Amino acid sequence: MKYLCLVYLEKEKLRVVPDRECKASGDGFKKSGLLIAAEALQPVETAATVRVRGGKVSVTDGPFAETKEQLAGFYLIEARDLNEAIRVASKIPPAREGSIEVRPVRELMVDC
Amino acid sequence: MTTIDPVQEAVNEVYVTHSRRVLATLIRLLGDFDVAEEALQDAFRAALEQWPRDGIPGNPRAWLVSAGRFKAIDGIRRRSRFDALDDVGERAEVGVLDAAAWADEESVEDDRLRLIFTCCHPALAPDAQVALTLREVCGLTTEQIAQAFLTPAPTLAQRIVRAKAKIRDAKIPYQVPTPAELPGRLDAVLRVIYLVFNEGYAASTGAQLTRHDLSAEAIRLGRLLTELLPEPEVLGLLALMLLHESRREARTSPAGELVRLDEQDRSLWDRQLIAEGRRLVEQSLLSRRFGTYTIQAAISAVHAEASTPADTDWSEIVGLYDVLMRNEPSPVVELNRSVAIAMRDGPAAGLQLIDAILKRGDLVDYRLAHAARADLSRRLGRIADARAAYERAIALTQQAAERRFLERQLADLQPPAPAPSSPSSQGEV
Numbered sequence: 373m374k375y376l377c378l379v380y381l382e383k384e385k386l387r388v389v390p391d392r393e394c395k396a397s398g399d400g401f402k403k404s405g406l407l408i409a410a411e412a413l414q415p416v417e418t419a420a421t422v423r424v425r426g427g428k429v430s431v432t433d434g435p436f437a438e439t440k441e442q443l444a445g446f447y448l449i450e451a452r453d454l455n456e457a458i459r460v461a462s463k464i465p466p467a468r469e470g471s472i473e474v475r476p477v478r479e480l481m482v483d484c
Numbered sequence: 485m486t487t488i489d490p491v492q493e494a495v496n497e498v499y500v501t502h503s504r505r506v507l508a509t510l511i512r513l514l515g516d517f518d519v520a521e522e523a524l525q526d527a528f529r530a531a532l533e534q535w536p537r538d539g540i541p542g543n544p545r546a547w548l549v550s551a552g553r554f555k556a557i558d559g560i561r562r563r564s565r566f567d568a569l570d571d572v573g574e575r576a577e578v579g580v581l582d583a584a585a586w587a588d589e590e591s592v593e594d595d596r597l598r599l600i601f602t603c604c605h606p607a608l609a610p611d612a613q614v615a616l617t618l619r620e621v622c623g624l625t626t627e628q629i630a631q632a633f634l635t636p637a638p639t640l641a642q643r644i645v646r647a648k649a650k651i652r653d654a655k656i657p658y659q660v661p662t663p664a665e666l667p668g669r670l671d672a673v674l675r676v677i678y679l680v681f682n683e684g685y686a687a688s689t690g691a692q693l694t695r696h697d698l699s700a701e702a703i704r705l706g707r708l709l710t711e712l713l714p715e716p717e718v719l720g721l722l723a724l725m726l727l728h729e730s731r732r733e734a735r736t737s738p739a740g741e742l743v744r745l746d747e748q749d750r751s752l753w754d755r756q757l758i759a760e761g762r763r764l765v766e767q768s769l770l771s772r773r774f775g776t777y778t779i780q781a782a783i784s785a786v787h788a789e790a791s792t793p794a795d796t797d798w799s800e801i802v803g804l805y806d807v808l809m810r811n812e813p814s815p816v817v818e819l820n821r822s823v824a825i826a827m828r829d830g831p832a833a834g835l836q837l838i839d840a841i842l843k844r845g846d847l848v849d850y851r852l853a854h855a856a857r858a859d860l861s862r863r864l865g866r867i868a869d870a871r872a873a874y875e876r877a878i879a880l881t882q883q884a885a886e887r888r889f890l891e892r893q894l895a896d897l898q899p900p901a902p903a904p905s906s907p908s909s910q911g912e913v
Contacts, residue, residue, distance in 0.1 A: 373655050453657035454607055455665075476654045 374477040375449050375457035380441035381470035386415065389465045397465055406460055408448040416442040441470050491536045498544045499528060504623050506548045508595035512658055514556050517648045527552035597660045597712050604673040605656050612647035613676050619644055622701050632698050674721050674777065677705045681725050699729060716771040720778030723764035727784035730757035742889045746793040758788045779808045798828035815846035823856050831860040851880035855890060867897055
């Protein structure tokens with residue numbers, strides 16, 4: 373089962389957790405076979421939301437919702453179940469400054 | 485008069501005592517709540533057909549688990565001839581290979597814990613945890629739960645359906661947490677149980693009987709958890725519920741009015757529940773790993789020991805609130821501690837502490853803070869202050885019986901001198 377762990381941080385705290393520490397934790401997860409991909413994201417100002425309504429594509433700036441915290445990065449992990457995913461998420465360094473959204477990845481329903 | 489078929493009666497009895505255990509094991513073997521529930525119903529249907537003919541099996545629970553598992557797998561196989569083998573089918577097949585596992589007594593006992601911890605998983609919404617626990621662990625029907633929580637049945641049914649879907653889609657495992665995770669996860673379980681209890685205990689209007697059942701269910705859950713996982717805080721919570729429950733008869737008048745702790749007829753207190761509660765508190769305190777439920781239960785036990793309000797050991801109670809403040813400081817605990825200090829050292833000392841809390845901006849909208857302030861002001865003869873505080877408390881009170889209680893207090897305020905100070909405490913009712 374794959375889980376996407378989304379990292380949320382308040383704007384002022386975006387740089388509080390050192391990049392070096394995040395790199396090290398990512399490397400650690402990778403070594404134990406838990407990590408598929410992890411990336412940090414540019415600040416929310418660079419975000420865009422794309423919607424398609426009635427076949428028409430609309431693009432708006434910013435995130436889809438106004439909250440104090442913003443998406444600051446993600447970890448795509450492979451875990452046995454939600455408990456293991458939560459365990460991994462709780463070790464992601466910014467968990468202590470912001471929140472991590474853990475979301476099971478949905479398998480695309482495609483006929484093969 | 486209709487005669488009841490003795491076998492039918494036996495099946496009913498087995499249902500009451502064993503259906504939840506059978507369900508808990510079937511969920512593990514079949515890997516899906518809905519499939520397991522259907523299997524449980526099928527198993528009891530089979531029992532009603534076969535037991536009259538073949539007699540009641542020596543181990544009805546094992547019989548029911550086998551029958552349920554067989555029926556479920558049979559159903560899946562039959563369906564899978566038409567559909568592609570789905571997830572559930574795969575999991576059930578694993579269950580077949582694992583058939584020996586269910587017979588292991590220890591893992592069967594663990595199944596009930598697995599069920600409790602899964603229903604109270606923190607990834608589920610709190611109201612979903614409560615609904616799911618009452619439905620799956622206690623076996624209440626959706627309609628019963630809806631009635632008890634004064635919620636429309638379709639809303640509640642949807643809550644349960646969503647929770648089960650989340651367990652499936654997010655893959656919430658059917659597991660007892662690891663020792664490292666246990667404290668946090670146990671907190672969630674205890675919170676659910678205490679919430680169910682309070683839902684039944686605090687209500688004093690409307691569907692009283694159904695709501696009383698909620699307290700009984702919570703105590704039953706507490707007993708079950710005590711049996712399965714006798715952690716100090718599990719004992720503490722059960723003790724707390726039993727000690728509260730011991731005062732149920734005394735805390736409302738025949739007319740349904742709230743009766744304050746110091747005005748309760750103590751001969752109505754249930755001595756047996758008090759004795760059991762005290763034993764549990766002592767056991768938990770001895771462990772030295774106790775927490776807030778145990779301390780609250782200990783406070784309740786001190787009240788229970790006093791044969792008259794004047795006999796209450798307020799120094800002991802203040803000491804326990806000090807421990808509680810160190811353990812889990814909160815303005816509400818601080819308020820209760822202030823009231824205890826008022827009882828020990830006089831109303832002025834307590835009032836000073838409450839005013840300090842309010843001045844900080846804490847509890848300004850908390851009705852019991854103003855009610856306590858009103859009571860202490862009254863005892864100091866500060867009638868205008870008392871009146872203002874009662875009015876504030878009444879404005880903040882939602883519950884009818886509590887509002888009537890405060891209105892009586894307000895009406896009883898005598899403009900002249902302070903009434904002879906009678907010991908009273910707010911909050912603890």
